[in-house]
Amino acid sequence: MNMTTFSTIFSNPVFLNFIKGPMVWLSFIIFGLGLIVQTFRLLKLTQIKEARRVAPEEDLSPQTDLSGWERFTRYLAFRRVSVLGSNACLVLISVIFHVCLVVTPIFVMGHNVMLDTSFGINLISFPEQISDILTKFVIAGGLIFLMRRLFLRRVRMISTVNDFILLFVAVAPFLTGFLAYHHIFNYQVMIVLHILCGELMLILIPFSKFFHMVFFFISRFMIVSEHSMGTPKRSWQF
Amino acid sequence: MGTTTEINTDTIQSILKQNKKQIKLGLAMCAHCSLCAESCFLFVSHDNDPEYMPSYKFINSIGKLYKKKGKVSRQVLEDMRDLVFEKCALCTRCYCPFGIDIPALITLGRNVCRSQGLFREYDREW
Ligand code: HEM
Numbered sequence: 001m002n003m004t005t006f007s008t009i010f011s012n013p014v015f016l017n018f019i020k021g022p023m024v025w026l027s028f029i030i031f032g033l034g035l036i037v038q039t040f041r042l043l044k045l046t047q048i049k050e051a052r053r054v055a056p057e058e059d060l061s062p063q064t065d066l067s068g069w070e071r072f073t074r075y076l077a078f079r080r081v082s083v084l085g086s087n088a089c090l091v092l093i094s095v096i097f098h099v100c101l102v103v104t105p106i107f108v109m110g111h112n113v114m115l116d117t118s119f120g121i122n123l124i125s126f127p128e129q130i131s132d133i134l135t136k137f138v139i140a141g142g143l144i145f146l147m148r149r150l151f152l153r154r155v156r157m158i159s160t161v162n163d164f165i166l167l168f169v170a171v172a173p174f175l176t177g178f179l180a181y182h183h184i185f186n187y188q189v190m191i192v193l194h195i196l197c198g199e200l201m202l203i204l205i206p207f208s209k210f211f212h213m214v215f216f217f218i219s220r221f222m223i224v225s226e227h228s229m230g231t232p233k234r235s236w237q238f
Numbered sequence: 239m240g241t242t243t244e245i246n247t248d249t250i251q252s253i254l255k256q257n258k259k260q261i262k263l264g265l266a267m268c269a270h271c272s273l274c275a276e277s278c279f280l281f282v283s284h285d286n287d288p289e290y291m292p293s294y295k296f297i298n299s300i301g302k303l304y305k306k307k308g309k310v311s312r313q314v315l316e317d318m319r320d321l322v323f324e325k326c327a328l329c330t331r332c333y334c335p336f337g338i339d340i341p342a343l344i345t346l347g348r349n350v351c352r353s354q355g356l357f358r359e360y361d362r363e364w
């Protein structure tokens with residue numbers, strides 16, 4: 001099939017109306033309900049537990065009277081155990097990738113114009129040039145992750161086909177959106193692919209490793225562990 | 239070397255069944271990102287040999303057993319023993335950004351090995 005055949009299928013009004021209407025609703029419903037159900041299932045694996053005392057009370061309470069030097073050495077010690085110390089560059093890339101991945105779709109002009117015309121909901125949008133840059137960050141981040149997976153032995157050794165597919169699922173909506181916006185290849189085909197990829201990504205988030213967006217916060221903020229953050233009270237109860 | 243040469247698949251399967259939720263969650267949530275590598279002193283002290291990477295060790299021990307539903311050969315299990323006993327000291331220093339409890343999963347790998355008479359070989363020459 002060449003681009004023109006794709007184009008005829010993709011410009012079929014019944015098909016177009018379906019993926020632009022009911023399919024969008026369906027995707028968001030599966031995404032939302034999926035997140036709720038999966039989060040509930042995850043929480044059922046945890047239980048509130050009385051904290052076990054591992055040190056005298058005074059050693060556990062946060063120390064506020066640290067000298068600047070002590071703070072500095074503690075920071076260095078923290079850097080040694082955390083991924084911020086061992087993989088600072090990758091963490092930075094990953095944070096940029098994730099922030100752009102989540103923020104761009106919400107503030108992209110094109111999405112908000114549709115929200116406005118359909119429901120009269122008027123959200124703030126980024127200027128188009130900004131969205132364009134954020135999109136490029138996501139694509140670049142995806143490329144770096146792909147290169148790591150292909151060429152770094154330690155990543156390749158634990159990679160599965162699924163990792164490649166899901167990386168593609170995460171980046172595809174941005175790639176197709178970028179190509180459509182710049183009218184590279186066939187606009188009609190690209191915009192339809194963009195819609196389909198976006199819907200696929202939403203549907204897969206609760207049921208794939210993308211569910212880490214919830215797991216991360218539960219496991220780091222709600223489960224007691226050496227590296228937990230905040231004041232968690234739960235532990236795993238498998 | 240263990241005393242038996244046979245594998246008792248039933249015992250392995252019952253360990254897998256008992257810990258199914260924990261194994262499944264760990265395997266599903268691991269992003270295969272390799273960020274845990276440097277947190278393992280054995281990884282660092284073995285010239286960054288990926289076989290010492292914490293995620294590699296749990297994926298290829300309890301993870302592999304889970305995927306194969308406990309049906310593995312003696313040879314595979316012996317290699318697994320090397321992974322979970324010789325290549326991990328269970329010091330619990332591994333750090334995963336998601337908070338996956340890697341030592342707990344490696345411990346399960348050890349449980350399975352132990353149930354088949356495979357332990358650390360202290361007198362082994364490397
Ligand atoms: C909003 C909360 C989220 C948090 C806190 C989060 C956190 C993380 C962390 C800690 C990693 C592992 C290490 C790394 O590669 O940096 C990771 C990897 C990844 N995340 Fe997220 N994530 C979130 C949401 C998402 C979403 C919504 C998606 C996509 C739909 C996504 C896609 C990915 C991908 C594809 C990887 C693996 C990159 C690779 O191939 O190495 N994340 N995430």
Ligand code: SF4
Pocket residue numbers: 267268269270271272273274275292293333334335336338340
């Ligand atoms: S265990 Fe954690 S740090 Fe290690 S590869 Fe899996 S997700 Fe990454």
Ligand code: SF4
Pocket residue numbers: 277278279280281291292295325326327328329330331332340341
């Ligand atoms: S528990 Fe094992 S894998 Fe984890 S840091 Fe210690 S030796 Fe490495």
